[in-house]
Amino acid sequence: ETGVTQSPTHLIKTRGQQVTLRCSSQSGHNTVSWYQQALGQGPQFIFQYYREEENGRGNFPPRFSGLQFPNYSSELNVNALELDDSALYLCASSFVGRAYEQYFGPGTRLTVT
Amino acid sequence: AQSVTQLGSHVSVSEGALVLLRCNYSSSVPPYLFWYVQYPNQGLQLLLKYTSAATLVKGINGFEAEFKKSETSFHLTKPSAHMSDAAEYFCAVSDSTGAGSYQLTFGKGTKLSVIP
Numbered sequence: 001e002t003g004v005t006q007s008p009t010h011l012i013k014t015r016g017q018q019v020t021l022r023c024s025s026q027s028g029h030n031t032v033s034w035y036q037q038a039l040g041q042g043p044q045f046i047f048q049y050y051r052e053e054e055n056g057r058g059n060f061p062p063r064f065s066g067l068q069f070p071n072y073s074s075e076l077n078v079n080a081l082e083l084d085d086s087a088l089y090l091c092a093s094s095f096v097g098r099a100y101e102q103y104f105g106p107g108t109r110l111t112v113t
Numbered sequence: 114a115q116s117v118t119q120l121g122s123h124v125s126v127s128e129g130a131l132v133l134l135r136c137n138y139s140s141s142v143p144p145y146l147f148w149y150v151q152y153p154n155q156g157l158q159l160l161l162k163y164t165s166a167a168t169l170v171k172g173i174n175g176f177e178a179e180f181k182k183s184e185t186s187f188h189l190t191k192p193s194a195h196m197s198d199a200a201e202y203f204c205a206v207s208d209s210t211g212a213g214s215y216q217l218t219f220g221k222g223t224k225l226s227v228i229p
Binding site: 004006033035040041042043044045048050055056057058090092094096097099100101102103104105106107109 | 155209211218219221
């Protein structure tokens with residue numbers, strides 16, 4: 001069974017730029033969620049995707065957007081990067097009938113300078 | 114909205130001693146509760162879960178947790194700490210956002226140190 005994978009591992013961007021982070025769900029999972037974990041904090045929910053549509057969103061501005069593809073892989077896009085966007089971004093996958101039980105990938109560390 | 118409080122941002126125990134990490138939650142409905150572990154520079158690994166079945170839940174690596182509705186608690190325990198248990202532990206509650214969507218609300222985490 002293949003677990004959740006994310007790429008890239010690390011990324012450095014400049015304020016104002018745009019970034020795309022990628023995630024491949026665990027085999028058999030059809031729901032994907034994204035979380036932001038700032039240094040020293042617990043993860044914060046960004047949004048969840050099912051059937052290629054966003055079906056739940058946390059308290060994040062519209063410049064955070066996502067995509068889910070037919071093979072259940074996913075992207076997180078962040079526009080107009082701000083310094084406070086520096087964080088570990090975690091992807092989690094789950095079955096739609098048990099979307100409360102989420103399995104996480106290793107994360108992408110984004111640094112905005 | 115649900116919330117999670119983890120008492121103690123940092124806990125130190127001696128190798129072989131009891132591990133007790135505290136978690137209290139607020140929820141207006143019966144919750145789904147989880148403990149995750151995070152090793153340095155890694156993602157979150159699911160340790161155990163409570164999904165309305167047995168109140169005493171056993172997880173991986175010898176950890177267990179007990180759901181106590183009257184105390185709104187879900188404390189994590191392990192009888193004997195091992196050096197490899199040193200990590201950060203997060204308690205989380207699952208909250209429905211509608212249409213079959215769920216978000217996890219996490220506590221701020223407890224960093225466990227194990228002293229040889």
